[in-house]
Amino acid sequence: MALSRLVVHDFRNIEACDIALSSGFNFLIGPNGSGKTSVLEAIHFLGHGRSFRSALNSRVIRHQQPHLTVHGRVKTQDGILLPVGIQKRRDGSADVKIGQEKGQKLVALAKVLPLQLITPEGFELLTDGPKFRRAFIDWGVFHSEPGFFEAWTRVKRLTKQRNAALKTARHYGDIQVWDTELARLAEQISAWRQAYVDAVAARATALCQAFLPEFSIQFRFYQGWERGADYQALLAANFERDQQMGYTVSGPHKADLRIKVAGTPVDDVLSRGQLKLMVCALRLAQGQLYSEEQGIACIYLIDDFASELDSRRRALLASELTRIGAQVFVSAISADQVAEICDENSKMFHVEHGKINAG
Ligand SMILES: Nc1ncnc2c1ncn2[C@@H]1O[C@H](COP(=O)(O)OP(=O)(O)O)[C@@H](O)[C@H]1O
Ligand SMILES: [Mg+2]
Known part of the structure; x- marks a missing residue:
């Protein structure tokens, strides 16, 4: 399972983002408060309909906006590119779309987007x-x-x-x-x-x-x-x-x-x-x-890759993830922290003030 594209609107400090992803490692690099964890949180939201940081939708929806939306294209077992999406409003109501079908249940999203989360608070x-x-x-x-x-x-x-x-x-x-x-x-x-x-x-x-x-x-x-x-x-x-x-x-x-x-x-x-x-x-x-x-592999979201892991352990984690063929999203403050695991299939994104640019 891999997301080939991610589109986010009004999620935390991200007003709009539309990025093409690697099926291997995707690095999110930027200073504190730039929006790296928010990108991981948006992917998690797409798979679970809720945040891993806050139970309150009002915290997650961008200030002054009525709702958030996260869309993606998931490459499934059969090699099909399946569009999936969720829109959540301030009152907690949500629309879930899988393929051409609207009104789907969250549990159906969780099935098509199996996620593993590793955070410093985990x-x-x-x-x-x-x-x-x-x-x-x-x-x-x-x-x-x-x-x-x-x-x-x-x-x-x-x-x-x-x-x-x-x-x-x-x-x-x-x-x-x-x-x-x-x-x-x-x-x-x-x-x-x-x-x-x-x-x-x-x-x-x-x-x-x-x-x-x-x-x-x-x-x-x-x-x-x-x-x-x-x-x-x-x-x-x-x-x-x-x-x-x-x-x-x-x-x-x-x-x-x-x-x-x-x-x-x-x-x-x-x-x-x-x-x-x-x-x-x-x-x-x-x-x-x-x-x-x-x-087929599940998707890994790894926040603050460098926290508590020395370079030997980071390399070990990365090699296991590569071996199972997982798509991985990794946030880090600086590109040096991920340099050793970057390969030709990886993509690097720079995050600044809620803007995500491929670089
Ligand atoms: N609902 C919201 N609307 C707008 N901005 C927000 C909202 N919630 C948090 N923020 C801001 O979004 C930024 C992104 O934070 P975060 O994703 O945690 O950054 P990073 O992981 O890069 O340190 C922070 O500066 C925070 O103040
Ligand atoms: Mg963070």
């Missing part, structure tokens, strides 16, 4: 709550299991309905009606997640050996309830506890990827720089697996 994957690692797992399951999105949406709805019913139920029979379908879907989702974790962890382990050879890192999937226990039986057994707590305590909504170094949580052992390397290894592992399964 340690949350390792240091913050399980929801970040669930999102990591679910990125992979979403792209490999066609039934995942619908099943997971349904599980979230059923769990919400069950939680509401718990408040008024007098005995387990009053809520049992939710549990048969919930348990069936939860077991299915867990099986998908477990299989994905097994596959991605094998690759992540090999990549961690290259990036962090001094550590031995273990990955373990936690499905959100006791391993081996039947989820439906557990829901019945935990009815009173759930009722006291006011919500369903165990379940696929509590799943996590537990990552340890010699039995200790990674964030207690690794430095910031090492955490960043580990995030790179995990994101690369996902990209490798995606390429193997889909026969």
